[in-house]
Amino acid sequence: MNWNELKFKYTKTNAIIVANYSDGEWSHLQVINDDKITINALSASLNYGLQAFEGLKAYRGYDDKIRLFRPIENASRLRRSAEFLGIPSPPESMFIEACKMAVQENIGYLPPYESGATLYLRPLLIGIGGQIDLVSSNDVLFIVAAIPVSSFAGDKKSSFNKALIARDHDRTAPMGSGAYKIGGNYSPSIVAGQKAKQQGYAALLYLDSQTRNHIDEFSSSNFFGIKGNNYITPDSPNILPSITNNSLMTIAKDMGMTVQKRAVLTEELATFDQMAACGTAIVVLNISEIHDPLTGTVYSSKSEGNSTNKKLHDTLTGIQTGVVYDKNNWCLEL
Numbered sequence: 001m002n003w004n005e006l007k008f009k010y011t012k013t014n015a016i017i018v019a020n021y022s023d024g025e026w027s028h029l030q031v032i033n034d035d036k037i038t039i040n041a042l043s044a045s046l047n048y049g050l051q052a053f054e055g056l057k058a059y060r061g062y063d064d065k066i067r068l069f070r071p072i073e074n075a076s077r078l079r080r081s082a083e084f085l086g087i088p089s090p091p092e093s094m095f096i097e098a099c100k101m102a103v104q105e106n107i108g109y110l111p112p113y114e115s116g117a118t119l120y121l122r123p124l125l126i127g128i129g130g131q132i133d134l135v136s137s138n139d140v141l142f143i144v145a146a147i148p149v150s151s152f153a154g155d156k157k158s159s160f161n162k163a164l165i166a167r168d169h170d171r172t173a174p175m176g177s178g179a180y181k182i183g184g185n186y187s188p189s190i191v192a193g194q195k196a197k198q199q200g201y202a203a204l205l206y207l208d209s210q211t212r213n214h215i216d217e218f219s220s221s222n223f224f225g226i227k228g229n230n231y232i233t234p235d236s237p238n239i240l241p242s243i244t245n246n247s248l249m250t251i252a253k254d255m256g257m258t259v260q261k262r263a264v265l266t267e268e269l270a271t272f273d274q275m276a277a278c279g280t281a282i283v284v285l286n287i288s289e290i291h292d293p294l295t296g297t298v299y300s301s302k303s304e305g306n307s308t309n310k311k312l313h314d315t316l317t318g319i320q321t322g323v324v325y326d327k328n329n330w331c332l333e334l
């Protein structure tokens with residue numbers, strides 16, 4: 001494979017890992033050397049969007065070791081999403097075993113350390129039983145796929161990236177499902193996200209849907225801003241609790257910064273020295289400008305450079321690849 005040409009795009013790999021939940025228990029994990037599955041056309045996942053998913057990566061280290069980053073957090077977030085939908089989710093040990101198997105079965109697709117690319121793991125839970133009534137499904141399929149990717153948005157060669165505030169739709173309702181990783185939160189933002197990309201924006205930024213005065217998050221990543229020695233990130237009930245953001249908050253504290261997780265007014269964007277999008281796929285993407293199409297305001301980061309964002313990015317990826325000491329035991333070696 002030409003690792004340097006990878007994008008955040010689907011590539012068929014060698015195998016997916018699957019397990020079935022029916023009659024109240026999970027089957028053994030199975031390796032399927034195909035990316036096709038057969039499910040009932042009237043399944044709740046296809047008809048009512050009854051599905052939850054996760055995203056994590058396997059990293060080839062400088063020492064050639066393979067590491068998963070905080071997979072236990074993904075297992076428990078999947079459990080929270082599944083509980084919200086009323087469907088069963090795999091126990092933590094099964095989730096982790098499936099992720100390990102997905103890496104091992106697709107080892108030829110794990111990019112080398114020097115490439116900066118990674119193997120993205122996509123755990124997925126879908127309701128598969130045939131039904132037309134609006135009830136939770138007792139028949140569930142758990143899948144883990146592995147896909148080689150580079151980081152996901154923006155121009156990798158440039159630290160200049162623009163984001164657009166979504167003004168014609170909201171990501172979730174005020175008391176909605178924004179804190180869960182379920183497909184229904186993502187499909188409504190696909191067309192708007194594509195349009196924003198065509199207009200040269202790296203990301204779409206959502207405001208809180210109750211007042212539209214505060215920053216919530218990007219369509220597939222959290223927001224943070226740097227002001228002086230402060231790492232500031234929104235606190236909102238509708239944000240997906242990002243494992244990357246959580247890790248960066250710890251790293252920022254270790255760097256001697258003050259971490260503030262609190263409501264962030266839209267106007268406060270004008271005061272940040274640096275701004276960023278963060279998530280497993282995107283890692284830390286420097287955002288230089290945020291455009292508000294309603295008011296015409298362009299919020300620019302006040303500092304010319306992206307030094308703090310870069311330091312946070314480099315420390316995080318350093319931990320993930322074994323270069324920086326993993327003092328919190330975040331990485332699970334395979």
Ligand SMILES: Cc1ncc(COP(=O)(O)O)c(C=O)c1O
Pocket residue numbers: 055217218219220221222240241242243244245278279280281
């Ligand atoms: C809506 C949303 N916010 C934030 C994130 C970042 O979360 P994490 O850092 O756990 O990947 C993601 C990606 O999973 C996401 O889809």
